[in-house]
Amino acid sequence: MCPTLAFAASGETGATDVAQILLALVILLVAAKLGGSLVVRAGQPAVLGELVFGIIIGNLHLLGINSFEFIKTDDTVRILSEIGVTLLLFQVGLESDLGKLMQVGTSSLVVATIGVVCPFGLGFLVSSVFMPQESVYVHLFVGATLCATSVGVTARVLMDLGWLKTTEARIILGAAVVDDVQGLIILAVVSGVIQAASTGGKALSTWAIVLIILKALLFLSGALIIGRWIAPKVFHIASRLSASDLLLTTALAICFSFAYLAACIGLAPIVGAFAAGLILDEVHWRTFRERGEHSVEELVKPLTAFLVPVFFVVMGSRVEIRSFAHVEVLGLAAVVTLAAILGKLACGIGALEKGLDRLSIGIGMVPRAEVGLIFASIGTRLRLYGEPLVSESTFSVMIIMVILTTLVTPVGLKWSIARAARKKTKSGEVSHREGNTH
Amino acid sequence: MCPTLAFAASGETGATDVAQILLALVILLVAAKLGGSLVVRAGQPAVLGELVFGIIIGNLHLLGINSFEFIKTDDTVRILSEIGVTLLLFQVGLESDLGKLMQVGTSSLVVATIGVVCPFGLGFLVSSVFMPQESVYVHLFVGATLCATSVGVTARVLMDLGWLKTTEARIILGAAVVDDVQGLIILAVVSGVIQAASTGGKALSTWAIVLIILKALLFLSGALIIGRWIAPKVFHIASRLSASDLLLTTALAICFSFAYLAACIGLAPIVGAFAAGLILDEVHWRTFRERGEHSVEELVKPLTAFLVPVFFVVMGSRVEIRSFAHVEVLGLAAVVTLAAILGKLACGIGALEKGLDRLSIGIGMVPRAEVGLIFASIGTRLRLYGEPLVSESTFSVMIIMVILTTLVTPVGLKWSIARAARKKTKSGEVSHREGNTH
Numbered sequence: 001m002c003p004t005l006a007f008a009a010s011g012e013t014g015a016t017d018v019a020q021i022l023l024a025l026v027i028l029l030v031a032a033k034l035g036g037s038l039v040v041r042a043g044q045p046a047v048l049g050e051l052v053f054g055i056i057i058g059n060l061h062l063l064g065i066n067s068f069e070f071i072k073t074d075d076t077v078r079i080l081s082e083i084g085v086t087l088l089l090f091q092v093g094l095e096s097d098l099g100k101l102m103q104v105g106t107s108s109l110v111v112a113t114i115g116v117v118c119p120f121g122l123g124f125l126v127s128s129v130f131m132p133q134e135s136v137y138v139h140l141f142v143g144a145t146l147c148a149t150s151v152g153v154t155a156r157v158l159m160d161l162g163w164l165k166t167t168e169a170r171i172i173l174g175a176a177v178v179d180d181v182q183g184l185i186i187l188a189v190v191s192g193v194i195q196a197a198s199t200g201g202k203a204l205s206t207w208a209i210v211l212i213i214l215k216a217l218l219f220l221s222g223a224l225i226i227g228r229w230i231a232p233k234v235f236h237i238a239s240r241l242s243a244s245d246l247l248l249t250t251a252l253a254i255c256f257s258f259a260y261l262a263a264c265i266g267l268a269p270i271v272g273a274f275a276a277g278l279i280l281d282e283v284h285w286r287t288f289r290e291r292g293e294h295s296v297e298e299l300v301k302p303l304t305a306f307l308v309p310v311f312f313v314v315m316g317s318r319v320e321i322r323s324f325a326h327v328e329v330l331g332l333a334a335v336v337t338l339a340a341i342l343g344k345l346a347c348g349i350g351a352l353e354k355g356l357d358r359l360s361i362g363i364g365m366v367p368r369a370e371v372g373l374i375f376a377s378i379g380t381r382l383r384l385y386g387e388p389l390v391s392e393s394t395f396s397v398m399i400i401m402v403i404l405t406t407l408v409t410p411v412g413l414k415w416s417i418a419r420a421a422r423k424k425t426k427s428g429e430v431s432h433r434e435g436n437t438h
Numbered sequence: 439m440c441p442t443l444a445f446a447a448s449g450e451t452g453a454t455d456v457a458q459i460l461l462a463l464v465i466l467l468v469a470a471k472l473g474g475s476l477v478v479r480a481g482q483p484a485v486l487g488e489l490v491f492g493i494i495i496g497n498l499h500l501l502g503i504n505s506f507e508f509i510k511t512d513d514t515v516r517i518l519s520e521i522g523v524t525l526l527l528f529q530v531g532l533e534s535d536l537g538k539l540m541q542v543g544t545s546s547l548v549v550a551t552i553g554v555v556c557p558f559g560l561g562f563l564v565s566s567v568f569m570p571q572e573s574v575y576v577h578l579f580v581g582a583t584l585c586a587t588s589v590g591v592t593a594r595v596l597m598d599l600g601w602l603k604t605t606e607a608r609i610i611l612g613a614a615v616v617d618d619v620q621g622l623i624i625l626a627v628v629s630g631v632i633q634a635a636s637t638g639g640k641a642l643s644t645w646a647i648v649l650i651i652l653k654a655l656l657f658l659s660g661a662l663i664i665g666r667w668i669a670p671k672v673f674h675i676a677s678r679l680s681a682s683d684l685l686l687t688t689a690l691a692i693c694f695s696f697a698y699l700a701a702c703i704g705l706a707p708i709v710g711a712f713a714a715g716l717i718l719d720e721v722h723w724r725t726f727r728e729r730g731e732h733s734v735e736e737l738v739k740p741l742t743a744f745l746v747p748v749f750f751v752v753m754g755s756r757v758e759i760r761s762f763a764h765v766e767v768l769g770l771a772a773v774v775t776l777a778a779i780l781g782k783l784a785c786g787i788g789a790l791e792k793g794l795d796r797l798s799i800g801i802g803m804v805p806r807a808e809v810g811l812i813f814a815s816i817g818t819r820l821r822l823y824g825e826p827l828v829s830e831s832t833f834s835v836m837i838i839m840v841i842l843t844t845l846v847t848p849v850g851l852k853w854s855i856a857r858a859a860r861k862k863t864k865s866g867e868v869s870h871r872e873g874n875t876h
Contacts, residue, residue: 017513018520019701022694029691036681046681075455076514082456160682243474243484244598245743252744253467256460263457302740305683306690 017076024071025080025310031057032309047156047312048410054316062321072317081314082269084307085152089270090255091304092155092164092173093277094297098224101170101278108174110350115175115365116182119146119343126339130332131394137194137384138394144190145375145398146340146368148183151176152270153367153406156308157413171351172364173274179365180271181216187375188212191382198384215265223258223275232284239287247288248299251280319403323396332393333400340401341366341408357420363412372402455514462509463518463748469495470747485594485750486848492754500759510755519752520707522745523590527708528693529742530593530602530611531715532735536662539608539716546612548788553613553803554620557584557781564777568770569832575632575822576832582628583813583836584778584806586621589614590708591805591844594746595851609789610802611712617803618709619654625813626650629820636822653703661696661713670722677725685726686737689718757841761834770831771838778839779804779846795858801850810840 035053036046057068071077101108123143131138151173158169189209231254238250255276262272282289285296324330348362376398379390390398473491474484495506509515539546561581569576589611596607627647669692676688693714700710720727723734762768786800814836817828828836 018517018524018707019698021517021521022524022698022701022707026691026694026698029687029694033676033679033681033684033687037679040680049681076517079456079459079514080518083459086456086460238471241471241475242478243471243487245740245747246471248740248743249467249471249747253464256464256467260457260460260464263460269456269460299740299743302683302686302737303744305686305737306741309683309687 020070021074021076021080024074024077027057027068027071028077028310028313029306032313035313036309043414045157045160045410045414047153047160048407050309050312051153051316051407051410054313055319055321056316057313058317058319059321068317071314077310077314080307081311084304084309084311086255086259086269086273087300087304088152088159088308088311089155090259090273090277091297091300092159093274094280094300095159095164096170096173096274096278098228098278101174104167104171104351104353105174107171107351107353109178110352111171111347111361111365112175112178112182112350114350115149115179115344115347116147116186118346119340120144120186122146122339122343123336126335130335134394135384137197137389140190140193141375141379141382141389142336142394142398144186145372145379146336146343146401147179147186148368148372148375149176149179149344149365150268150367150372150406152311153409154364154413156312157410158364161414161417163417167353168351168357168361168364171353171356171361175347175361175365177220177271177274180268181213181220184216184266185209185212187378191378194382194384194389198382212266216267219261219265219267219272220275223261223272224279227254227258227275228279231279231281235284236287239285247285247293247296251285251296251300254280315406320399323399323403326393326396329393329396329400333397333404336397337401337404340368340405344405357416357423360413360416360420363409363416366412367406367409368402372398372405376402458508459512459514459518462512462515465495465506465509466515466748466751467744470751473751474747481852483595483598483848483852485591485598486845488747488750489754489757489845489848492751493757493759494754495751496755496757497759506755509752515748515752518745519749522742522747522749524693524697524707524711525738525742526590526597526746526749527593528697528711528715529735529738530597531712532718532738533597533602534608534611534712534716536666536716539612542605542609542789542791543612545609545789545791547616548790549609549785549799549803550613550616550620550788552788553587553617553782553785554585554624556784557778558582558624560584560777560781561774564773568773572832573822575635575827578628578631579813579817579820579827580774580832580836582624583810583817584774584781584839585617585624586806586810586813587614587617587782587803588706588805588810588844590749591847592802592851594750595848596802599852599855601855605791606789606795606799606802609791609794609799613785613799613803615658615709615712618706619651619658621813622654622704623647623650625816629816632820632822632827636820650704654705657699657703657705657710658713661699661710662717665692665696665713666717669717669719673722674725677723685723685731685734689723689734689738692718753844758837761837761841764831764834767831767834767838771835771842774835775839775842778806778843782843795854795861798851798854798858801847801854804850805844805847806840810836810843814840 031053032050035049035051037049039049039052040046058072060066060068120143123146124139127134127139127142128136154172154176155164158164158172163169192208234254235247235250238246243249255273258272258276259269260272262275263269280296282295285293289295344365345359345362347365348358348360351358351361376390376395379398380388380392380395382389469491470488473487473489475487477487477490478484496510498504498506558581561584562577565572565577565580566574592610592614593602596602596610601607630646672692673685673688676684681687693711696710696714697707698710700713701707718734720733723731727733782803783797783800785803786796786798789796789799814828814833817836818826818830818833820827
């Protein structure tokens with residue numbers, strides 16, 4: 001793509017791929033801002049435009065334009081975008097309050113549990129009814145795929161709409177963390193059961209499952225309790241170093257460490273980043289602020305401004321419009337998607353506090369995004385009696401489900417939040433959001 | 439390295455390498471700040487500590503610790519670090535004034551030319567005297583390798599010491615751009631001559647050389663003239679979009695586009711990024727500032743704070759201490775390094791303005807860094823009568839030269855700047871730097 005000179009130094013040490021990444025970043029940033037701007041004018045959250053422009057870029061090959069194909073497959077672009085979503089959840093964590101999150105902890109737990117049980121049941125049911133030829137293990141796997149919420153899109157919409165400080169947002173974020181742990185357990189159990197069936201061996205032992213749960217709980221409690229105790233000490237040591245930019249660097253090092261540790265035990269890196277954001281507090285960097293430095297929130301903003309749109313455009317670009325071309329799977333895809341959406345909408349009733357907008361909570365839990373794709377792709381690699389468990393057409397169904405649940409969330413959440421705001425204004429209640437804007 | 443669960447979702451789609459990059463970033467950031475802090479206390483610029491701690495990390499394998507080896511070879515780490523140095527030169531460009539740079543343009547041109555002719559001559563001479571067994575083409579190549587300055591380290595030191603607004607700094611930066619163009623030409627000519635000798639064909643045609651020069655001049659003048667004319671229009675369009683973070687995104691898109699175009703014609707991406715920074719001006723984003731947004735300089739700072747130290751630690755990590763273990767090449771390496779340093783020190787006399795600290799200008803042009811490595815590695819791949827032109831031991835010599843010229847610069851520049859400041863204070867002159875601090 002880059003017309004290199006015969007003797008160009010840059011072509012000789014792989015510097016060309018730096019050029020290619022720079023080009024990719026230009027395309028992604030321009031697409032994000034044009035797409036975002038268009039949908040914002042149409043009254044939708046910017047993230048929808050980023051996803052849609054991503055889909056356009058990712059499918060230009062259908063028009064014979066192949067220049068942008070590398071964006072979908074390049075490892076560095078993918079990792080940059082994933083650093084972006086890691087920083088997004090770190091930022092969301094920074095702007096959240098652990099104490100207030102804990103106050104609605106029971107609600108989060110109930111919401112997450114309903115949001116796992118209902119989609120699992122509905123998915124199993126739909127799969128049994130519409131794919132009677134498939135084995136019970138496929139039904140189990142379809143059910144499992146519908147369980148895991150991916151909170152990136154929701155977090156972004158809540159942030160765009162300034163809704164992050166509401167009780168509903170707290171319940172959603174807490175539930176997303178619980179949901180990730182539950183998803184991990186379900187994936188392990190279902191995979192174990194299927195592997196056991198396939199090899200005729202023993203199913204996954206109870207001990208293995210307990211171990212997964214223990215590790216996850218250990219990480220989360222460790223992060224929140226030990227992390228909260230160690231973080232001030234780390235900042236104190238950092239404040240005594242003589243290098244520059246120590247506040248941002250220390251915060252990033254903590255964020256990336258937590259994300260790394262989360263990934264090590266099988267949780268999503270974003271769960272670790274969110275936990276890191278939660279435990280960091282304004283008081284930890286008082287020494288730095290007294291020297292006139294910016295706060296961590298302000299320092300992280302340019303990083304997320306750069307990399308978060310990259311994440312959503314890249315995510316959009318991975319959508320193959322061709323998956324919709326399989327007419328025979330479209331009907332099934334519609335039913336599975338409906339099950340996926342209804343199953344999560346139901347979880348809103350798990351929120352225990354009074355006067356909440358339970359519909360918004362349900363919609364916030366709808367997107368499956370990359371977590372759903374990970375489940376589905378594992379399914380294609382699992383083998384039952386030598387055959388892939390998840391057939392190509394079932395995989396297409398899963399992909400369509402993931403695309404639709406992701407795209408429907410910004411629109412749905414924007415609508416339901418506006419609706420809730422109108423209702424509250426009408427009933428004369430003083431909403432906490434109004435309290436924030438004054 | 440990351441103890442993954444058997445069924446860990448993250449292990450299934452390559453998400454593990456995101457975890458690995460996160461770990462690498464933690465290690466690099468911590469090393470940068472510890473190393474930087476230690477040398478700052480010892481009165482040296484932070485970049486020296488980042489390089490030294492990078493060398494330590496990169497050579498832990500000598501102690502049997504191989505956990506950090508991936509940092510040296512991972513493509514994403516390398517590209518992240520190169521985005522870092524691209525942003526550094528963009529930032530330097532933003533803080534420089536094109537008009538004032540042009541005022542010393544003649545000096546820059548003369549400095550760059552002397553700084554290419556002297557090292558080339560000295561390199562050729564040293565190679566002829568100490569390696570009489572080698573062909574004239576090897577001497578040519580050694581000479582060529584000593585030509586190209588890599589301005590990253592110098593720019594960083596100038597920035598750390600608050601010396602970026604001095605006339606000396608302007609001359610160095612301008613000369614670095616000229617130098618990159620001249621280096622490109624020399625590399626093309628020398629490679630062409632050697633290939634012609636090897637294949638018995640014609641030498642590189644004059645037309646091909648003219649084409650290289652034309653392309654480089656076209657890019658630079660295009661960037662500075664057309665870019666300067668288009669940039670305000672781009673910002674004006676951006677200011678009318680409805681997305682968020684438009685100022686930073688637009689500036690980054692311009693920076694990355696310029697860096698990409700520079701790479702396409704064979705110049706270093708950092709030359710493009712520097713040109714982008716030069717043409718962008720406070721007045722372009724007046725509309726944004728009036729809305730209360732931060733300036734581009736402020737928005738770029740967290741990005742460079744994150745990625746620039748990554749670049750220097752990674753650069754250090756690539757230094758193989760083992761290259762110094764070849765006792766037979768150490769003598770030659772010492773002589774070639776001396777030629778490299780003296781050749782560039784001489785160029786300071788090319789600065790025409792009165793009252794300048796010519797020694798600092800010379801020292802500022804000393805580091806060869808990655809440009810020297812690129813030259814040397816091309817040499818190992820060029821074949822003369824079927825044999826590699828540059829032997830392994832000559833390559834080791836080049837690497838040692840690159841390491842030493844890079845490490846000597848922060849120390850030398852810090853010393854010479856302090857010396858110049860003392861001299862000026864003594865002689866009662868009001869230096870421009872003092873003018874700045876008041």
